[in-house]
Amino acid sequence: MRDLPTLLRDALPPDRPALDLTAVRGRSRALGRRRTLTGAAGAAVAVATAGALVLAGQGTPSDEQEVLLPPATSASASPPPDATPGPSPSPSPSEKPVEQPSQSRAEARRDGVVPAIAALPLRRRMQVVEQVKAPEGVWVLSRIPDDTGPYGNLGARRGTYGRDRVYAPEYGELLLLDAARQRVLRAYPLPGVPPTPRLPGEHATSLLLRPDAVYCGRQGDGGLPTSMLCRVDRDTLRGTVRLFVAPADDAAPSYLPAGWTVDSAPTEVAVFEELLVCGGALCTKGHDGRARFDPLTLELTD
Numbered sequence: 001m002r003d004l005p006t007l008l009r010d011a012l013p014p015d016r017p018a019l020d021l022t023a024v025r026g027r028s029r030a031l032g033r034r035r036t037l038t039g040a041a042g043a044a045v046a047v048a049t050a051g052a053l054v055l056a057g058q059g060t061p062s063d064e065q066e067v068l069l070p071p072a073t074s075a076s077a078s079p080p081p082d083a084t085p086g087p088s089p090s091p092s093p094s095e096k097p098v099e100q101p102s103q104s105r106a107e108a109r110r111d112g113v114v115p116a117i118a119a120l121p122l123r124r125r126m127q128v129v130e131q132v133k134a135p136e137g138v139w140v141l142s143r144i145p146d147d148t149g150p151y152g153n154l155g156a157r158r159g160t161y162g163r164d165r166v167y168a169p170e171y172g173e174l175l176l177l178d179a180a181r182q183r184v185l186r187a188y189p190l191p192g193v194p195p196t197p198r199l200p201g202e203h204a205t206s207l208l209l210r211p212d213a214v215y216c217g218r219q220g221d222g223g224l225p226t227s228m229l230c231r232v233d234r235d236t237l238r239g240t241v242r243l244f245v246a247p248a249d250d251a252a253p254s255y256l257p258a259g260w261t262v263d264s265a266p267t268e269v270a271v272f273e274e275l276l277v278c279g280g281a282l283c284t285k286g287h288d289g290r291a292r293f294d295p296l297t298l299e300l301t302d
Contacts, residue, residue, distance in 0.1 A: 099123075102184050111187040112257050114166050116155040122184065124148045126175065129195040130207040132214070136234060137185055139214050140175045141195045141207045144168045162191040162255045170194060174207075174216050174230060176237070186232075188239045192253055193218050193228040196273075204274040208282070213295070219272040219286055220246055227272040229284070229298040242298035244272070263299070 099121035103111070108118035117125060127145040131138055148168060155165030172194025176186040195206055195218055208215040213231050220227040225246040232239045241260045243253070256262070273286040281292050284300075292301045 102126075103187065107184070107187075111189070112163070113187050113189055114155045114164060114191075117166065117171070117189070118187075120148070122182070126173075129172075129197055130205060132207055132209045133179075134209055134214070134234070136176065137179060138177045138181050139207065139209065140177055140181075141172070141216050142175055143172045143194050143197070160255050162189070162253060162257065166191045170224060172218075174214075174232065174239075176232075186237055188230065188232060188241075189257065190218075190228065190230070190241070192224065193226055193241075193243065194224075196221070204285075206273075206275060208275040208277075210277075210282075210295075215275055215282065217272050217275050217284060219270060220244070229272070229293060231295070231298055240296075240298060244300075261298075 101119045102122040102125050103113060103118035105115065105118065107113075108115055124145060125148070126140065126142040129141045129143060131140040133139075152168065153165045154168055154171075157165065159165045161167075166189075170192055172190040174188040174190065175184055177183065178185060195216065198204070206217045212235070213233050216228075216230045218228040227244040227246075228241060229244075230239065230241045239259050241257075243260065243262045245262060253262075269288040269291070270286040271284045271288050271291045274284065276283055276285060278290065278292070282295050283290050283292050293299060294301055
């Protein structure tokens with residue numbers, strides 16, 4: 001196959017001087033030294049242009065004249081540098097962190113807590129009625145918060161009440177929390193005998209801290225007539241609950257958790273509204289007077 005200079009020479013009219021192929025090729029090399037052409041198309045254009053200049057008598061390879069050619073486009077040419085990247089888009093606001101259960105399943109089994117209660121985050125499980133600080137943590141007497149709703153059974157619908165399910169408005173607990181009040185260390189369920197909320201300015205206490213144990217109490221009312229005393233040993237963390245069932249109450253619990261006892265004598269006196277120390281003994285106090293109780297068994301002694 002003939003090259004371009006040869007084609008140019010053969011295309012000249014007979015009366016034109018013979019094309020100096022050496023001059024054409026030399027001019028092409030000179031242009032190559034002055035201007036780097038990208039790709040095979042640029043080289044062909046350079047040779048053709050040099051030949052045309054020689055034909056026109058515009059110069060020889062020794063001339064200093066320079067032919068400016070537009071840059072050739074090649075697929076292998078480097079792309080222009082990217083523009084300076086702008087600032088990264090601001091991250092979308094993070095979703096509210098998922099709240100963790102207040103107790104694990106293993107902790108719920110250990111404490112006899114209904115799994116549905118343990119699955120609640122602490123803020124939806126605990127509404128403080130009373131609390132007291134101690135070296136082992138913070139003891140809290142609590143109820144299910146009003147906004148936990150909807151009110152109804154929590155747990156298995158057909159399970160045993162107090163073990164598998166509870167009714168939220170009738171459920172309370174004695175909780176031992178860590179010092180920051182963020183984690184449940186121990187829980188003592190009080191299904192059916194929740195602590196009575198205190199009125200503003202009311203100073204009576206249903207939670208009493210002693211050197212060996214912590215005590216709690218509840219006065220029965222028209223809705224839930226059963227009264228209650230509870231005790232937790234601060235060394236062993238073992239709990240004891242004694243129920244005082246009113247004579248008119250035919251809804252005594254059919255299920256009693258470990259450590260629970262129903263007092264043998266029906267009690268309808270209002271003496272469980274407050275716990276206090278009287279004459280070195282532990283007493284309850286209410287509208288009907290005072291009564292002493294055994295600090296270990298929680299039985300009324302007078």
